[in-house]
Amino acid sequence: MNHEYRPYTLIAEITYRCPLRCPYCSNPIDYARHGAEIDTDTWLRVFHEAEALGVVQLNLTGGEPLLRDDLELFIEKASKLELYTNLITSGIPLTFERLSRFRALGLNSVQLSIQGTRPPESDRIAGAPSFHRKLEAMHWVKSLELPLTMNVVLHRDNIADIADFIKLAEDFSTDRIELANVQYLGWALQNRSALLPTREQLERARTVAEHARGRLQGKMEVVFVTPDYYSVYPKSCMDGWGRRFIVVNPEGFALPCHLAQTIPGLHFENVRQCHLEEIWHHSSSFNQFRGDGWLPDPCRTCDRRARDFGGCRCQAFHVTGNAGATDPACSLSPDHGRIESARRQASHLAGLPVLFEYRSGRGFTQT
């Protein structure tokens, strides 16, 4: 039992369906195996329960949230609950009329992803022709005076174009640009050797981003997210397990992070059967890695434990086989050699053509 934590953000993954096939998608690799999506009324109840629990931010995401035709009802409900509602989208499929409805119903901001700065590169990563439609969608967002974040996922193949991404964001007068390096989990871990940049690429990009941040301060927020494979200490994943975020996935499981279900041995409750408050406070899985009682060495006595909470549990499991281990991205982790070896591989592969395994549901038709 634990009442000292309060969730501030609900990440509502309202569908895993998506018209794009990005090879670093944060959905689980076996998304096609997951069950039916929860219905409209269940989501409306979940928003209500989340607000009562302290949530003030709602991220409507997916997959592609635009594929749910009840999205209007979600935005309307969230607005009545005074939740700050962010639509996190690829911009496809969207019309100006639908976006206008979202705005009238109380949508607060739009985050739109761009895969490249030119059509061939962008469409190649997205796995579908989409670049021009994305620009059109960004134009609609701005013409409706909705706050716009341009989200760019950086990897080996596009990180050299960072100045062009920033220029594109400036051309659209976006309020914010998120230059987020791929986090190597899920599909991205499958494609790690094709995606991980070299240290030199990363440092050049960081310099460009820092320069832009200074130049654009107060006008456009520039956020640069380093890949933790190149940082000395791990990221504070989800601001700590079960501390501030709740993810509810398309089939209704409440999770401490998007990929928590990939960790074996944890039991997750479903919002179809359980009240969100009950799950947040009492779920064994939410409590599993809360606080510092569970921390392994060297985290247990580390000064940084209140800042990074031992790092990412999914990464610990997928790289070391133990979800309770120190995140191997940490230079103090006994398993850090595995990360160093991935970095060496990235530097050997620099300049070679990149082959991706695109996100797809094929191969998961059998159960």
Place this chain on the structure above:
Amino acid sequence: MTSATARPQLSRKVRLRFDRRTGRYMLLYPETGLELNRTATEIACLCTGECTIDDIAQHLARIYVDLSTAEIKRNVHDFLNTLAGRGLLQGLQ
């Protein structure tokens, strides 16, 4: 630097919301938010584009009678600069 006659206004992306769990106000914007103390709330509520920075300082002076005018002005400028640095204000120029 802010000028005393500027009329600050919260940006379109910002929502001011009362948090009944803490009894305080919050400024919400994409991805995150700021929890405001009483003084910050008084200032944020007046960032409507109608009041000048001097008006805001005078309003606070009526509430915080034991603070000097200079201290109040400094507090107002510091808080507004913090908001502006995060892109949460317009109308400072």
